Amino acid sequence: MLVKCPECQAEVSDSALKCPHCGKQLRKPKRGFFGKIFLWLFYLFNVLMLLWLISGMNATSEIANQAVTEAEKAGAAIGTGIGITMILFVWAIGDIITGLLALMTRPKA
Ligand SMILES: [Zn+2]
Known part of the structure; x- marks a missing residue:
């Protein structure tokens, strides 16, 4: 037409x-089918990572509360640190991958 x-x-x-x-x-240029999927994937991934981080912090703080001895408390603190670091690490890597995919499929003028 x-x-x-x-x-x-x-x-x-x-x-x-x-x-x-x-x-x-x-x-205005529109995102293609894959562009939309990757953009949603990027958003969804960030929401899921945030939920994981919150639940991870809650779970580890409960362990820390139940710890009686100083050694147990220290162990729980180290465990929390490693757990949070791992979540943040996975988050950063995943953000780069999904972010790049969303960027590559963005509409071109
Ligand atoms: Zn014209």
Whole structure:
């Protein structure tokens, strides 16, 4: 289907993002199918990691509360540190991967 360019009145395809005659932007570029999936994956991943971090902190603080001796408390603290570090590490790696995928599939003008 052909539409008229509002700028130069030339007939352009309605699927064109830009007028081929005057270069006016006709429509905003949209994300493709995979672009949407990767973007949602990126958001979903961040939400899941946040939930994991919160639940991880809750679980380890419960262990720390139940610890009686100083050695047990120290062990729980170290365990928490390792656990949180691991979560943050996985989070960072996953964010880079899903972020890059979302970036690569972003719409081009
Ligand atoms: Zn035009």
